Amino acid sequence: xxxxxxxxxxxxxxxxxxxxxxxxxxxxxxxxxxxxxxxxxxxxxxxxxxxxxxxxxxxxxxxxxxxxxxxxxxxxxxxxxxxxxxxxxxxxxxxxxxxxxxxxxxxxxxxxxxxxxxxxxxxxxxxxxxxxxxxxxxxxxxxxxxxxxxxxxxxxxxxxxxxxxxxxxxxxxxxxx
Ligand code: IMP
Ligand code: MG
Numbered sequence: 001x002x003x004x005x006x007x008x009x010x011x012x013x014x015x016x017x018x019x020x021x022x023x024x025x026x027x028x029x030x031x032x033x034x035x036x037x038x039x040x041x042x043x044x045x046x047x048x049x050x051x052x053x054x055x056x057x058x059x060x061x062x063x064x065x066x067x068x069x070x071x072x073x074x075x076x077x078x079x080x081x082x083x084x085x086x087x088x089x090x091x092x093x094x095x096x097x098x099x100x101x102x103x104x105x106x107x108x109x110x111x112x113x114x115x116x117x118x119x120x121x122x123x124x125x126x127x128x129x130x131x132x133x134x135x136x137x138x139x140x141x142x143x144x145x146x147x148x149x150x151x152x153x154x155x156x157x158x159x160x161x162x163x164x165x166x167x168x169x170x171x172x173x174x175x176x177x
Contacts, residue, residue, distance in 0.1 A: 044100030
């Protein structure tokens with residue numbers, strides 16, 4: 001039997017807007033003349049990416065990659081796979097990964113390694129949320145929205161068993177592993 005958890009707000013729309021604006025300003029400063037490729041990691045980053053790109057007023061391209069590391073539970077399997085490939089070549093491009101959450105770090109580490117093999121000129125990471133207490137492998141986050149404690153997040157594109165992606169706020173649920 002599973003109990004439907006009640007999501008509680010961690011960051012509301014105003015706080016999210018402020019964080020995304022700050023990140024957009026940092027990214028604009030570094031990439032305005034670089035024609036970067038932003039790679040959204042599906043599915044969790046789709047809302048964040050949509051908010052972010054609308055604040056970036058310079059030429060850029062958007063690609064997506066879909067990775068699987070989680071089943072319906074709350075812990076990373078550590079076994080990361082590419083479910084959907086990029087739609088274009090990133091050879092010689094400035095690439096910025098857009099992630100929802102860095103948790104154990106296993107997904108991001110896999111992705112950085114996977115994308116470096118495609119020989120981009122540069123490769124950096126932007127994540128909305130960081131849960132450093134759960135890290136199993138070190139990850140350097142170049143652009144970060146919020147550092148959070150060990151909470152299970154839903155909303156703002158992020159799911160729990162495919163539920164709650166549509167909540168506008170960044171919320172957390174108290175559910176079991
Ligand atoms: P990692 O491999 O453990 O760093 O996990 C990376 C991915 O797991 C994230 O990009 C999310 O898609 C998912 N994930 C990590 N923490 C949470 C959470 O609190 N809620 C929902 N998904 C999460
Ligand atoms: Mg993700």
